[in-house]
Amino acid sequence: METAVNIQRVSVLLGKRFRALDNVSVSLPQGKIIGFIGPSGAGKTTLIRSIVGRQKLASGSIDIFDMPAGSKRLRRMVSYMTQEASVYSDLTVTQNLEYFATMLGLDRSAIKPEVARLLQTVDLQTQKNQLVENLSGGQKQRVSLAIALIGNPRLLVLDEPTVGLDPLLREELWSLFRRLTGEGATLIVSSHVMDEAERCDELVLIRNGQLLAQGSPKQLCEQTGTHSVEQSFLKLIGENK
Amino acid sequence: MSVRKTLATTKRVLKQLSHDPRSLALVLLVPLLLITLLRYVFDGQPQLFNSLAPMILGIFPLLFMFLITSIATLRERTSGTLDRLMTEPISKGDLIFGYALAFSLVGFVQACLASLVTLGLLDVSVMGGTVPVIITAVFASFLGTTLGLFVSAFARNEFQAVQLVMPIIMPQVLLCGLFVARDQMATVLQWLADVFPVTYAVDAMTQVSRHANWTGELTRDLIVIGGCGVAALVLGAATIRRQE
Numbered sequence: 018m019e020t021a022v023n024i025q026r027v028s029v030l031l032g033k034r035f036r037a038l039d040n041v042s043v044s045l046p047q048g049k050i051i052g053f054i055g056p057s058g059a060g061k062t063t064l065i066r067s068i069v070g071r072q073k074l075a076s077g078s079i080d081i082f083d084m085p086a087g088s089k090r091l092r093r094m095v096s097y098m099t100q101e102a103s104v105y106s107d108l109t110v111t112q113n114l115e116y117f118a119t120m121l122g123l124d125r126s127a128i129k130p131e132v133a134r135l136l137q138t139v140d141l142q143t144q145k146n147q148l149v150e151n152l153s154g155g156q157k158q159r160v161s162l163a164i165a166l167i168g169n170p171r172l173l174v175l176d177e178p179t180v181g182l183d184p185l186l187r188e189e190l191w192s193l194f195r196r197l198t199g200e201g202a203t204l205i206v207s208s209h210v211m212d213e214a215e216r217c218d219e220l221v222l223i224r225n226g227q228l229l230a231q232g233s234p235k236q237l238c239e240q241t242g243t244h245s246v247e248q249s250f251l252k253l254i255g256e257n258k
Numbered sequence: 259m260s261v262r263k264t265l266a267t268t269k270r271v272l273k274q275l276s277h278d279p280r281s282l283a284l285v286l287l288v289p290l291l292l293i294t295l296l297r298y299v300f301d302g303q304p305q306l307f308n309s310l311a312p313m314i315l316g317i318f319p320l321l322f323m324f325l326i327t328s329i330a331t332l333r334e335r336t337s338g339t340l341d342r343l344m345t346e347p348i349s350k351g352d353l354i355f356g357y358a359l360a361f362s363l364v365g366f367v368q369a370c371l372a373s374l375v376t377l378g379l380l381d382v383s384v385m386g387g388t389v390p391v392i393i394t395a396v397f398a399s400f401l402g403t404t405l406g407l408f409v410s411a412f413a414r415n416e417f418q419a420v421q422l423v424m425p426i427i428m429p430q431v432l433l434c435g436l437f438v439a440r441d442q443m444a445t446v447l448q449w450l451a452d453v454f455p456v457t458y459a460v461d462a463m464t465q466v467s468r469h470a471n472w473t474g475e476l477t478r479d480l481i482v483i484g485g486c487g488v489a490a491l492v493l494g495a496a497t498i499r500r501q502e
Contacts, residue, residue, distance in 0.1 A: 066502075069345045073501045087501065092347040103338025107274045119266040120348050148277060164342070 021047040021172055021203040022068060027077035029063050029226075037063040039226040040077070045205070045219065050194055052217030053207040054250070060226040061207040062100060065176050068205065069097040081172060093122070096170035100177050102157040106150035110141055110160050113149060117164045135163040138193065155182045162190070166197075173197065174205045179213065191216055211247040222250055229253050259351040267356020268363075271330065275364065285326055285364060289318040289372045297380045311382040312467040313436050315372055315391060316459035319399035321427055323365045327406030328419045331357060331494075335410065344500050354495045358403055365399025386466035390476070394466060397483045398459040404490035405455075411497035430456035435464070455486040 022045040029038040038060050045051050053061045066072035067079055070087020079086035081095060104113050114132045123131060136142045139159040144152060149160055158181060165173055179187045194204050198218075206217065214220055215234050222229040222237075230237060230253050234246050241249035275282055293314060300307035334340045334353075343353060373391045376382050384391055409426055413419035433443065433451040440451050451457045462479035469476075 070500065071341060071344060071502060089347070092345060095345065097342060097345045099338040099341050101338050103342045105270070105274060105337075105339060107277045108270065112270070112273055116266060116270045117342075117346075120263055120343060120346050120352070122260075122263075122347055 019047040021045050021082065022205070023080045024064075024068075025078045025080075027064075027067060027079060028075045029060075029067060029072055030075045031063065037226050038067070041223075041226075041228045042077075043221055043228055043231055045203070045221075047203050048198055048201055049218035050198055050204045050206060050216070051219045051221065052214050053205060053221050053223060054211070054214045054246070055209065055223035055229075057209055059209075059223045061209075061223055062176055063226075064223065065097075065174055065205065065207060069095060069174050071097075093168070094171040096165040096167070096173050098161055098165040098173070098175045098178060100180075102149075102154075102161040104149050104157060104160045104164065106157075107148060109146050109148055110136070110152075110163075111145045113160055114163060114167065118167050121168050123168055131167060135166055138166060139163045140189070155186060158182060159186075169200075170202065172203045172205070176207050177209075178206060179208070179210075211245070211250065214246040220246065222253065224254060224257075229257065259349045259355070263348055263352035264356045264359065267353055268360040271357055271360035272363070274330075275360075281326070282364075285322050286368050286371060289322060289368060290375045292318070293372060293376050294380065307380075308382050309467065310436070311376050311380065312384055312391065312463040313434075313460045315369075315376055315395050316398045316463040317431055317434070317436065317456065318372060319365050319369045319395050320402035320405075320456060320459060321423070321431075322368065323361055323399045323402030324406040324409075324427055325420070325423060326364070327357070327361045327403045328410040328413065328422065329406075329416055330361075331407050331410040332413055332416060332419045335498075336415070340498070344498070350495045350498050353498070354407065354491055357407060358400070358491055361403040361406075362396070362400050365403060366396050369395030369399050384467040385470045386468075386472070386476075387470075390466040390472065391463070394459065394462045394476075394480065397462070397480050397487075401455055401459065401483050401487045401490070404487040404494065408490040408494035408497065411494065427456070430454040433457065434460040436460060455483060458482040458486075 024041055024043045027038055027041045028036065031037045053064060055061055063072060067074060068086055081091055084091055111132060114135060115128055118128045118131055136145050139162055141156065141159055144156060149157055162178060165175060179190055198204060208214065219233055220237060221231050237246060237249045238244060241252045243249040243252055293311065297307055370392055373388060373395055377388055377391065409422050410419055413422055433447055433454060434457045440448055458479040462476055465473050465476040
């Protein structure tokens, strides 16, 4: 299987002392949904920021599609959705999408159809001319997701994309994620909710800045002799104490 | 850098402002009200008001644009949108120059309004004429914009950003020659005034009000203001990092 992201002995220091990531090595396959799972404060967001090239590494290296993370050519292929909905609350949904599409370098003529496609994808057609500040939390989150989908990126890095969404919407998003991988995209999705972990193809369990385990949900259960990701996670923590 | 992306940023910032009519009204109208207020404060001394008003026209655009720009760019830094943009195929210039252009345009409108009200309705007369007053006011608002862009990097929240007016702009206003002629201040303060950019905005306005022709000192003042503005832009760009 082709590798999308190759992380080699990465350590990250936040501030002077705090070791947010400690010698993490992991290789992530292409065309899959990869879950970064761990309690809050485990280092999921730091790992994500490192992958999109926003975080300075204390040591180690990250390659994406065989190019160093953060390099210029990757900026068109990798999209990043931060944990909080990073959108302009004093613009309308459409204005947000149009601006980010322009900044991404889409052709002028391609922007309108692309915005229409994305509005449909995240089901915000009726809200398209509303200011983002007047939308609900879940709707804001979907605007943010739509921005991450502009221009069909090869790698989508989504930090807690389903937080605060109702079950129906979560269901729809997961089928969207599935569809995207079907089209060849790779998705990295972080979550601290274990029932979401079961839906991923590949899991990366993180705790205290360290890699606890990697594998498919089934592999992890077999390896630990448990019946759910949650149980295997707990068992792994117990073994590592 | 790309012209298209820079202009897209300018357009975006202006659209954001247009959705906030109250802020826009505060920026455009409050300077007019304050200058009018001052006119009646000096009701018994019209001569004094006539010499102060042009200086005020150099300070207000700078002050207002500093405030609005520092808050707006701080929001960009803290809302996560900067995080997102820094992973996209743009250059920092697309962002910084887009911002500078948007707020300079607002500054231009503000400077025109304030100058026209002061010279037209409040009967302030300057030897140099209306156009040099507006040009100087626009330079001052450009400087305010770029200082705001730069300084926002040192504020963690909007509360701090507003407070920064006090250490950064107030000393410059106190020493610029508005309250006391600069040659009557303590020598050390005169040196300080010589390196403060606001001094040159006020000096330029004084040149315009006292001389019928365009003086060499006016040109020098505008070059200093513009140069400081460009320097603040470059420094501002340096405070935005792709990797943190």
